[in-house]
Amino acid sequence: MALILFNKPFQVMCQFSPHPTRKTLADFLDIPNIYPAGRLDADSEGLLLLTDEGHLQHEISHPSHKQPKTYIAQVEGKPSAALLRKLQAPLDLGDFVTQPCQATEIQAPDWLWSRNPPIRYRLDKPTSWLAITLLEGKNRQVRRMTAAVGLPTLRLVRIAIGNISLTTHPLWPGEWREISTAEL
Structure with missing residues (x-):
């Protein structure tokens, strides 16, 4: 059973099939029969887990298993305590209401x-960094x-899924490594 950590670069599609204008996972990973356990949109970067085991893929990605996913987001504006409380509480996004989450302001990651x-960059608009765990x-x-509370996201990087983190398993964009499923 394979469990692959991949640092998905910006603008890469989370698919192996060809895309007419963008790179895909196939441009970085040549491992047969692996599939992403979850997705990141093209504008997002960071940690993606892939596996060749359907049960493990379900365990990682399905909401019923409650794997926390941590993101760092560079946002336009400065979050107040009230805006952070709004992010943390259930938030009505129109088509669904979010579950409570953790959201804190952090220093820009060095x-x-x-x-x-x-x-x-806009000289008249400061940016801030948030850590958000869903x-x-x-x-x-x-x-x-973040848009719903008036802090539009400029950059979004997933840094952790469950116990697996890019801070403990450093990878540059486009790099991957295989790890033991016991690390989940």
């Missing part, structure tokens, strides 16, 4: 790689949550 292309993961959820 270990984080540069993004290519870099995010847009027990669910709906389509573009973090981006929608």
Whole structure:
């Protein structure tokens, strides 16, 4: 049974089939019969787990198993205590209400790689970094949550799934490594 950690670069599609304009997982991983356990949209970067075992894929990605997923988000604006409380509480996004989550302001991570292309900078708009841990993961959820409280996401990096973290398993964008399933 294979469990692969992959640091998905910005603008890479979470699929192995060809894409007309973007790179896909096949451009980085040549391992037969592995599939992503969860997804990251093209605009998001960071930790992606892949496996060749269907049961493990379900255990990692299905919300009923409550694998916490931690993201760091560079947002436009400065979060107040009230905005952080809004992010942490159930938040109505129109088509669903989020589960409570952890959300804190953090210092800009000094270990984080540069993004290519870099995010847009505006002299009149300060940016901040947030660490957000969810027990669910709906389509573009973090981006929608931060926008809903007035802090649009400029950069989003998933840094951890359960016990697996890019801080304990450092990988540059596009790099991968196999680990033991016991580490989950």
